[in-house]
Amino acid sequence: MPHASSLDDLLGRLNPEQRRAATHADGPLLIVAGAGTGKTATLVHRVAWLVANGVDPARILLLTFTRRASAEMLRRAENLLRQVQAARLGHIWGGTFHAIATRLLRRWGKAVGLPPDFTIHDRADSEDLLSVVRTELGLAKTDKRFPKKGTCTDIYSRTVNAREKLEHALRQHFPWCLDWADDLRRLFEAYVDRKEAAGILDYDDLLVYWQALLADAKAGPAVRGLFDRVLVDEYQDTNALQSEIIYLLSPAGKGLTVVGDDAQAIYSFRAATVRNIMDFPKHYPDTTVVTLEQNYRSSGPILEATNHVIALARRRYTKNLWSERREGQRPALVTCEDDEEQAEYVIRHILEHHEAGVALRQQAVLFRASHHSMLLEAELAGRKIPFHKYGGLKFIETAHVKDLLAFLRLAENPRDVVAGSRLLLLVPGIGPVKARRLMAVLQEAGGKLDAWAAWTPPAPAAGLWPKFLGLLQGLAASDENVAAQVHRARTFYAPLLEAKYDYAQSRLRDLEQLELIAGRYRSRRRMLTEMALDPPNSSQDLAGPPQLDDDYLVLSTIHSAKGLEWDAVYVIHAADGNIPSDMATKDSDGVEEERRLFYVALTRAKHWLYVCCPLRYYHSYRPGVSDHYGMAQRTRFLPEAVLAHFEHSVAAGDPQAGAPAADEDEPQGLAADIRSPSVRRRMKRYWR
DNA sequence: CTGTTGAAATTTTTT
DNA sequence: ATTTCAACAG
Numbered sequence: 001m002p003h004a005s006s007l008d009d010l011l012g013r014l015n016p017e018q019r020r021a022a023t024h025a026d027g028p029l030l031i032v033a034g035a036g037t038g039k040t041a042t043l044v045h046r047v048a049w050l051v052a053n054g055v056d057p058a059r060i061l062l063l064t065f066t067r068r069a070s071a072e073m074l075r076r077a078e079n080l081l082r083q084v085q086a087a088r089l090g091h092i093w094g095g096t097f098h099a100i101a102t103r104l105l106r107r108w109g110k111a112v113g114l115p116p117d118f119t120i121h122d123r124a125d126s127e128d129l130l131s132v133v134r135t136e137l138g139l140a141k142t143d144k145r146f147p148k149k150g151t152c153t154d155i156y157s158r159t160v161n162a163r164e165k166l167e168h169a170l171r172q173h174f175p176w177c178l179d180w181a182d183d184l185r186r187l188f189e190a191y192v193d194r195k196e197a198a199g200i201l202d203y204d205d206l207l208v209y210w211q212a213l214l215a216d217a218k219a220g221p222a223v224r225g226l227f228d229r230v231l232v233d234e235y236q237d238t239n240a241l242q243s244e245i246i247y248l249l250s251p252a253g254k255g256l257t258v259v260g261d262d263a264q265a266i267y268s269f270r271a272a273t274v275r276n277i278m279d280f281p282k283h284y285p286d287t288t289v290v291t292l293e294q295n296y297r298s299s300g301p302i303l304e305a306t307n308h309v310i311a312l313a314r315r316r317y318t319k320n321l322w323s324e325r326r327e328g329q330r331p332a333l334v335t336c337e338d339d340e341e342q343a344e345y346v347i348r349h350i351l352e353h354h355e356a357g358v359a360l361r362q363q364a365v366l367f368r369a370s371h372h373s374m375l376l377e378a379e380l381a382g383r384k385i386p387f388h389k390y391g392g393l394k395f396i397e398t399a400h401v402k403d404l405l406a407f408l409r410l411a412e413n414p415r416d417v418v419a420g421s422r423l424l425l426l427v428p429g430i431g432p433v434k435a436r437r438l439m440a441v442l443q444e445a446g447g448k449l450d451a452w453a454a455w456t457p458p459a460p461a462a463g464l465w466p467k468f469l470g471l472l473q474g475l476a477a478s479d480e481n482v483a484a485q486v487h488r489a490r491t492f493y494a495p496l497l498e499a500k501y502d503y504a505q506s507r508l509r510d511l512e513q514l515e516l517i518a519g520r521y522r523s524r525r526r527m528l529t530e531m532a533l534d535p536p537n538s539s540q541d542l543a544g545p546p547q548l549d550d551d552y553l554v555l556s557t558i559h560s561a562k563g564l565e566w567d568a569v570y571v572i573h574a575a576d577g578n579i580p581s582d583m584a585t586k587d588s589d590g591v592e593e594e595r596r597l598f599y600v601a602l603t604r605a606k607h608w609l610y611v612c613c614p615l616r617y618y619h620s621y622r623p624g625v626s627d628h629y630g631m632a633q634r635t636r637f638l639p640e641a642v643l644a645h646f647e648h649s650v651a652a653g654d655p656q657a658g659a660p661a662a663d664e665d666e667p668q669g670l671a672a673d674i675r676s677p678s679v680r681r682r683m684k685r686y687w688r
Numbered sequence: 689c690t691g692t693t694g695a696a697a698t699t700t701t702t703t
Numbered sequence: 704a705t706t707t708c709a710a711c712a713g
Contacts, residue, residue: 145696145707148697204703368701369699369700429689432689533703559700560702581699581700582700583700584701689713692710692712693711694710696706696707697705697708698706
């Protein structure tokens with residue numbers, strides 16, 4: 001081990017437990033890492049240590065929760081290796097379960113009957129295909145309403161990922177759909193056939209086929225043999241199917257390292273189960289468990305408070321997070337009158353910190369549901385404070401972007417019914433019935449677009465049809481770069497867009513952005529795969545290489561904030577009904593998960609933490625309630641005993657505005673409009 | 689068949 | 704506010 005001694009110096013910066021984990025030999029290893037305990041540093045050092053000790057980087061598999069986490073870890077490990085002048089990391093296998101599955105299946109999928117050029121459907125595509133199949137089966141017109149496509153997809157996904165029987169999944173998670181069990185079964189069977197016929201894999205299939213590949217008598221050992229070391233991050237958020245994949249990759253746990261924190265399990269709605277991490281030592285005899293408890297992230301008072309929040313949870317791996325830091329401000333619990341006052345308060349403090357030298361990107365506003373930040377976004381936009389929103393509606397999910405990508409997708413896979421129908425419906429005179437027939441024709445012709453040339457379009461489509469067909473044939477045969485293909489589709493599509501949507505100008509600008517970004521991809525297939533697996537979060541993401549000097553505030557759902565940290569964190573809408581979400585309070589498991597979610601939010605903060613609770617909140621619809629305002633209660637996760645660790649304050653209105661209080665009998669919404677007439681106008685822009 | 693209009697129902701988090 | 708479905712005119 002030529003570099004062991006210099007690496008030792010670097011390892012010396014770790015605490016004893018971290019070092020034990022980083023330099024563990026090759027028996028199964030479970031690292032239980034509390035929030036802010038240097039989990040990433042430990043993993044990074046472990047990767048570097050392995051490579052410095054002669055493990056071939058190309059035989060290391062690093063599974064992370066997001067592509068971003070993977071890139072960050074590889075970057076830091078590479079850095080360490082450079083310092084000890086050891087081997088380069090080179091071609092380590094890093095990425096999400098789904099991304100790695102794609103790579104493996106493109107290469108070895110043939111062994112389980114997959115064509116190498118399969119198409120990947122994202123969540124929305126899966127819903128659409130399921131909906132197509134549903135109408136074909138005639139399940140749409142029944143006396144009682146059939147579950148919505150989104151619900152159907154959730155049910156399907158759960159049975160696959162949790163490996164549960166349909167009845168069981170329905171009883172546990174979708175009891176109101178129990179009546180439909182038989183129809184759902186028929187639907188799912190037809191859906192599976194349909195995907196197979198069209199060469200389509202959805203997210204769940206990527207895992208299913210990976211599992212099948214590993215279980216295959218011939219291909220299994222070959223794929224397993226690719227890796228000497230397997231490291232899995234965020235193990236508490238893996239599901240049953242993923243845990244099987246891990247098992248098949250390393251049945252005895254040799255070379256296997258998993259890292260996680262049961263107190264931060266927040267993805268059970270995606271069928272993740274905390275049992276994976278709890279039972280790990282049972283599944284892999286001789287597991288070494290290392291627990292990281294020294295917190296390096298948060299100030300003493302913040303850690304004190306978050307420890308009390310999570311102490312009220314039921315949990316099994318007990319950790320006592322401690323820190324050497326005592327100093328710091330206590331976290332604040334801020335009571336606000338309403339949403340607007342909350343936005344005022346948050347912005348005021350963001351600006352104060354900013355003036356004191358804390359960059360905007362070192363500050364984050366966190367919330368439970370994507371729409372909780374709507375008003376804040378409008379206010380930020382109005383004051384020209386730059387921000388970046390993670391989670392929620394993605395750029396890729398907007399109708400016009402989906403339309404444009406559908407051109408490329410149909411050219412890539414002419415059997416893709418979802419892309420095809422979407423395009424056909426754009427043509428005037430073509431409705432669902434003709435679209436379905438045309439897709440059937442295409443399917444029978446083995447995907448040859450020429451099959452459409454024989455078709456006589458109805459009068460309204462006569463002018464457009466030849467151009468439409470010509471474009472698609474051109475794209476299908478095209479070997480131009482991807483940007484040029486996007487350009488051709490955009491030129492054809494622009495007038496249709498203008499006729500179909502409001503705010504055409506801003507949508508057209510989005511498509512220009514899309515054309516720019518297309519230039520980054522080597523091939524059309526590459527681009528479509530990336531778009532499905534790792535879509536850009538917002539149009540800002542597409543705007544080109546990030547400027548080092550540009551600074552923006554971070555807005556994020558709590559889920560998307562996982563693994564990240566900021567100097568100042570503002571948790572908004574910390575009221576019962578939002579945190580915990582009303583949706584999740586039907587059983588105690590749901591409430592416990594919401595508690596962990598709240599805990600994740602609080603533990604993102606390094607120096608300043610603000611928890612805001614608006615007393616009055618707006619809800620869009622509630623049966624039998626005409627009044628659209630409700631009175632909120634502080635979140636149940638901050639009972640009196642825990643509150644002792646918070647500083648209390650009341651967000652008084654913005655002193656600068658000096659607006660008179662609203663009249664008692666005047667509806668609040670109207671008063672708000674009068675005070676700030678531009679807010680509503682700005683809100684409208686949000687939906688573009 | 690298509691395209692439009694209206695009414696009823698629904699409500700989160702994401703690879 | 705959005706999605707879904709039914710009714711109806713062309």
